Amino acid sequence: MIERLEAVPGTEVDDDLTAAGLLASIRSARTAEDAAAARQLDLAARWADLHPPESIHSAATFTSGRGIGMEVEEPIAGEGCPTVAEFCVAELGTVLGISTVSAKRLIGHALELRHRLPRLWTLVQSGRVAPWRARLVAEATIHATPSLTPEAAGWVDAQVAAVAGRIGPAQLDRLVAEAIKRHELAAYDPAADPEDGYLSVDPRHVTVHGEDVHFAGTVRIEAEVDLADALDVDRALVHGAELRKALGSTESLDVRRAQALGDLARTQTALDLHSQGRAATPSTQDGLPAAREVVLHAHFDARSVEDGDTVFGPTGRLEEGQRLLLLEQVRSWCGDSRTKVTVQPVIDLNAHLEAPGYEVPDRIREQIILRDTTCVFPFCTRPARGCDVDHVIEYDHDAEAEGRPQPGPTLTPNLGALCRFHHRLKTHTAWHYDVIGPGEFEWTSPHGHRYRRDPTGTTPLDPLVIPRPQRP
Structure with a gap:
């Protein structure tokens, strides 16, 4: 049985379209989207x-890092922009329904294309x-290491524009590396293959993607290391995997x-802690201190049962990454002799x-953290x-x-969790918010746009007004 779906106004499709007609409509929709x-x-x-920087405002930057707790400031666009x-970025983000970080990225890409990649900008605006x-391409030229000068970015622009932007990630990486070499932005390694587009820029790193926690409680680790180190790590992992299998593990x-x-x-x-002779710490049966120091x-x-015991539900929430967590996973972690587990008192939200006084004591701070879960600014997801x-x-005072x-x-009722950026935004600009219920807030932007933020997310309170197209 085929049901007839009611079309959204402005998106009606002729039911009698042939296969060729449907493809033409899809292509037309993609062209309109672009x-x-x-x-x-x-x-x-x-x-x-x-919105150029004003006396009380700093220039917008990205805050990023290679690991958990490591942050650096990066420009939203390259030199010359x-x-x-x-x-000003926050208001653009909320109107678009995206986070402030995503709005920074949008503005940065626009400025990078318009000022440092003008050929590519023209091709975009002409629909090619x-x-x-x-x-x-803009993302690559903004965050290249070392930073690309306007001349180096212009060279990349010329190469990409010559092929009408049809370039893959690997080719783009090579172009950026060659631009660095051509403009002498890094020391040249005579031992490097002169036919290779890469430089002697040191690409080694280890990145723990701690903000992207899978529902299974796992995170991605990305690394680029010396070949010899990689082989040593691989041998160690092969040995460790075989040892676990020999001990009875049935895992893959x-x-x-x-x-x-x-x-x-x-x-x-554990070896480091043991050799440093620290003060007494919780130890395991082998005499070594508990080595797992990650806090989740x-x-x-x-709920309490008749005999006074406490029974936990089978599923819960991992605060890091706001992911689903199974009680069995926590039990398996607790079974590791080197894992320290602390149970905190129940807090009534x-x-x-x-x-x-002004200072927020720990018991109230913890309640606000658990109630709000994230920054309560519209569309912000910072824990x-x-x-x-x-x-x-x-x-x-x-x-x-x-x-x-x-x-x-x-x-x-008078407290809310705000990340440092949005806390400063609320303090130094015309953005303001009111409490409308437990953990529920209503924000008003400098331009009068209103947003409701509650534990379920952000809801714009203004009707979407689409301006009529102007006749030429």
């Missing part, structure tokens, strides 16, 4: 033009190159290799906690545990001395 994306890039660049007031392809080879990598890390940590926050529903706890109504009631007391 044109809209190119227009969005142009508008993002114009938005940046309206205009800088942008950091706080898909915007997503051009943005891949891939799982045993992953476990062997963890064994390597824990063994080294898992939350499970619990609906209780109204209060403290005198609340790394955020500030903000007084929604500002705390008046002079109220008590002047005998006035405190307008912004330190109590649960």
Whole structure:
């Protein structure tokens, strides 16, 4: 049985279309999509033009890092592009329904294309190159190491434009590397193959993608190391996997290799701690201290039964990455003799906690972290545990001395989790928010756009107004 679906206005499709007609319609839709994306890039660049850095604003940058807890500032576009007031990015992001980081990336790509990759920009605006392809090139030239000068970026632009943007990631990497070599941005290695497009730029790194936690409680580790080191690691993993199999493990080879990598890390940590002669720490049966120092926050529903015991639900939430977690996984971690497990007291998220003064005590901070889970700015997903706890109504430090009631007391209904950027945004700009319920906030932007933020996410409160196209 075939049901007839009601078409969304403006997207009606003739039911009598042939296969060729359907393909033509799909192609037409893709062309319209690319044109809209190119227009969005142009508008993002114009938005940046309206917001140069002001006296109280810094230029917008990216905060990124190679590992958990390691952060560096990177420009949103390369040398020669205009800088942008950091706080203007948030309003663009919320209007588009994306995070501030994604809005920075959109503006950065637009400026990089317009100012440093002008040939590619022209091809995008004329519809000859898909915007997503051009943005891949912009991403590569913005974050190249070492940084590309305007001349080096222009050389990449010329090469990519010559093939109308049809270039794969590997070819793009080679072009960027050759641009670095041609413009002497890094020392040349005479031993390197002169026919190879790569330089003596050291590509070694180990990156732990700690913010992208799989529901199974795993993370990706990406590395590029010396060949000799890679062979040594591989031999160690082969040995570790075979040892686990000999001891009775029925896991797959891939799982045993992953476990062997963890064994390597824990063994080294334990040896280091043991040799340093630290003060007494919880030790295992072999006399070595507990080596696993990674902290994970898992939350499970619990209930008391008649005999006074506490029973946990089968599924919970891993705070890192906001992922589903199984109770059996936690039990397996607890079974590792080198894993230290701490159980925190149950916190009632609906209780109204209060403290005198401005400082937020740990018990209230933990309640806010668990209630909000992330920064409560529209579309922000930064985990609340790394955020500030903000007084929604500002705390008046002079109220008590002047005998006035405190307008912004330190109590649960007046607190919200804000990442450092959005905390500064709220403090220094016309953005403001109000509490409308437990863990529920209503934000208003400088241009009057309103957003509701609650535990389920962000909801725009303004009707979508699409301007009529102007006749030429």
